[in-house]
Amino acid sequence: MYKIAVAGTGYVGLVAGVTFAEVGHQVACVDIDEEKVKVMKSGVSPIYEEGLEKLMQKNYAAGKLDYTTDYKTAYKDVDAIFIGVGTPEQADGSANLSYIATVARQIAETIENDCLVVVKSTVPIGTNDKVEQFIQDFLVHDVRVEVASNPEFLAQGSAVHDTLHAARIIIGAESKWAEDRLMSIYEPFKLPIVSVNRRSAEMIKYASNDFLALKISYMNDIANLCELVGADVQDVAKGMSFDERIGSKFLNAGIGFGGSCFPKDTKALENLARQNGYDLKTVKAAIDVNKGQKTLLYKKASKRLITFSGLKVAVLGLTFKPGTDDLREAASLENIPLLLEQGADIYAFDPVGAKNFEKVHPEGPNGKGTITYVSNVEQALQDANVCFVFTEWEEVKKVTPKKYKNLMRTPLVYDGRNIHDVLEMEKAGVEYHSVGRPSTSLAGKKESKNHDFQNTRY
Ligand SMILES: NC(=O)c1ccc[n+]([C@@H]2O[C@H](COP(=O)([O-])OP(=O)(O)OC[C@H]3O[C@@H](n4cnc5c(N)ncnc54)[C@H](O)[C@@H]3O)[C@@H](O)[C@H]2O)c1
Ligand SMILES: O=c1ccn([C@@H]2O[C@H](COP(=O)(O)OP(=O)(O)O[C@H]3O[C@H](CO)[C@@H](O)[C@H](O)[C@H]3O)[C@@H](O)[C@H]2O)c(=O)[nH]1
Incomplete structure (x- = not known):
């Protein structure tokens, strides 16, 4: 059992905190929003996520989970602090890292124990090197502190399930000490762990999200063409999905991707590439198609x-x-x-x-x-x-x-x-x-006996 603090109680932080408590750790969830903390203490989830409220109530009642705005007490003597604050989009498309910086400063000024700081928020590649340096620069007590990257892959609407049954846990650590500690925190989840260096871990998050965004934009592009040439994109997706190399998920054409991640994470990676003198053409195209859609x-x-x-x-x-x-x-x-x-x-x-x-x-x-x-x-x-x-x-x-x-x-x-x-x-x-589905007269489609086939979404 580890003593853990989580900074930020949004989709990522709260679900992480609650599931850490569920698997046996002692967790303090920290947020700056007093109202949110009051609501959570009363057993109510500030966000709508299936199964979350029940786990909050259960673990709070068992004394394994608490909520607070008092970060000084919460961070002082824990084994690990997970950061799950927002990294929203700025006007130029880059990620706003000011919330991460604030937490880093608060940690540096507070911790009195050796502590692993774990960044769950989605941050541009190289950010965690700077976060570690930043914490060390402002450190008040003489303790060991390292930063690891542990990007989150949950999707909203299935956040608790996605966390407890994640396809993989990505660990990006620069020392054996950090890797071992993070691995043993995740040990009770019994999930596949991929351990890489910190920058690769940060890139895995963007590369995964942007790949999915690309997949959607590609299908939307194909859908728009389908409409012009009398093909039906749902039948096309069905036909494509039997190829295991393509897969059956994220092939649904529609009015584009939204949410707090794909739009900002495509722009942030494109921005990072530009800053490094590289033209990330595929991701740019995904952004462009989505805008029109x-x-x-x-x-x-x-x-x-x-x-x-x-x-x-x-x-x-x-x-x-x-x-x-x-x-x-x-x-x-x-x-x-x-x-x-x-x-x-x-x-x-x-x-x-x-x-x-x-x-x-x-x-x-x-x-x-x-x-x-x-x-x-x-x-x-x-x-x-x-x-x-x-x-x-x-x-x-x-x-x-x-x-x-x-x-x-x-x-x-x-x-x-x-x-x-x-x-x-x-x-x-x-x-x-x-x-991407023209009217039946344009598509020349005959009434199909196999209606399940037509109604299946991919
Ligand atoms: N939402 C998702 O599905 C999802 C999934 C994977 C990764 N991510 C990434 O995780 C990060 C967080 O996303 P989110 O949607 O959970 O954010 P969110 O906006 O829902 O929540 C962030 C929380 O952090 C709190 N906060 C701000 N400053 C703080 C501080 N100094 N101390 C403590 N709390 C503070 C805010 O009050 C807020 O409650 C982002 O980088 C996002 O890209 C999000
Ligand atoms: O075939 C598809 C699949 C999705 N969408 C749209 O894409 C957006 C995002 O959907 P989804 O990925 O299900 O939701 P998110 O909660 O935004 O989750 C994504 O973003 C998270 C934040 O980074 C990641 O952790 C998740 O793995 C990733 O799926 C939504 O507007 C969907 O309508 C489509 O248009 N077609």
Whole structure:
């Protein structure tokens, strides 16, 4: 059992802290946000993540987990401090490392024991060399301190599961002491560990995220071409997925990738390459394709309709993906202001994201348009002139073609996540637009007996 402190209780820090406690360590989770700490102490998770609240309550009650703003007490005599604070995007695309620097300074001024500092946050290659030097420069007590890199790969919406069943733990250490300590902290997880040097560990995180982003942008590029030449990108993805070298995941075309990671991590690596005099063309292309993809359906709908002014627009899904209440870089954030600007009356449904959306968009810009948050898809669709699907929540996937047809004033649907069957929608009399899947007449598609095949997402 190790005594551990975790700096930052966002998606990464909180889930790390809670799962460390779950496997037997003694954990103090530190955050600067007093309100958050109060909420966590009361047994409530500040973020929506399946299974997290239960583990928080269990380990807090067992005395293995605590929350505090008092970093001095929390860091003073622990074996390891994990840093999980944000590294958000700056105007030029580079990562903002000021939160990391603040924690590093706090650690240097506080620790009274030999301590391993472990950076879980996503940081540009070489950052942890500087963090170690920075801590040593400001160190108050004569103790051994080293910095290791341990990037995090959890996805939001499945954060607890991803942590307890991670495909691999990446350890980037520069000494045997640091490597051994980190390995034995992770020993109870019984997961594959890949131990490399610190800079390689930092690069593994960016290279992995950017590869996945590239995969999505590639499929979106192919989808846009599919539409022009009468092919169906979902069938194309299905056909590709049988090749084990390609795999079946992250081939879903749609209105682009959002979230707190892919958009910023593609830009940060591209920026780092540029600073090193290298033109990272593939990642640049992924960023570029994604930019165009986000408002693709809005642009299509704008061409199809004279105006959105005075139209009832149903919006299904606000978050950047299902399973989370996070809105960072969500397609809704780009499209809804455009619709409001045009004077649309939006009825938005999202099972968990509406509250957060309301905080950032209390009303339409310049008093144009309106936005009403409703508690089910039926309320959003009732008498709507047009519907946009931005997030593939289960509740949205379950909407039948008949429901669109019967509830909407004019059954015109723009599906940014390709969740419905083209043929079924058209048969029900819905005018259905998705991404990379032309209408059945254009594709010349015959009714397929194998509907499971068509509905499977890859
Ligand atoms: N969100 C993800 O799914 C995910 C997955 C893998 C990696 N990452 C990376 O992990 C890092 C954190 O991401 P996140 O989404 O968890 O961030 P977040 O914004 O959700 O949480 C960061 C937390 O740190 C706190 N904080 C700021 N300064 C602090 C300080 N001095 N001491 C203690 N707490 C402080 C903030 O109050 C906040 O609660 C980023 O680098 C991100 O790229 C995120
Ligand atoms: O085939 C696909 C898969 C995903 N997406 C979109 O891509 C974005 C990101 O999705 P996902 O990767 O599932 O969510 P994140 O929680 O952002 O997780 C990513 O970013 C994290 C932060 O770095 C990493 O730890 C994870 O491994 C990595 O999957 C979302 O907008 C999805 O809609 C697609 O458009 N098509």
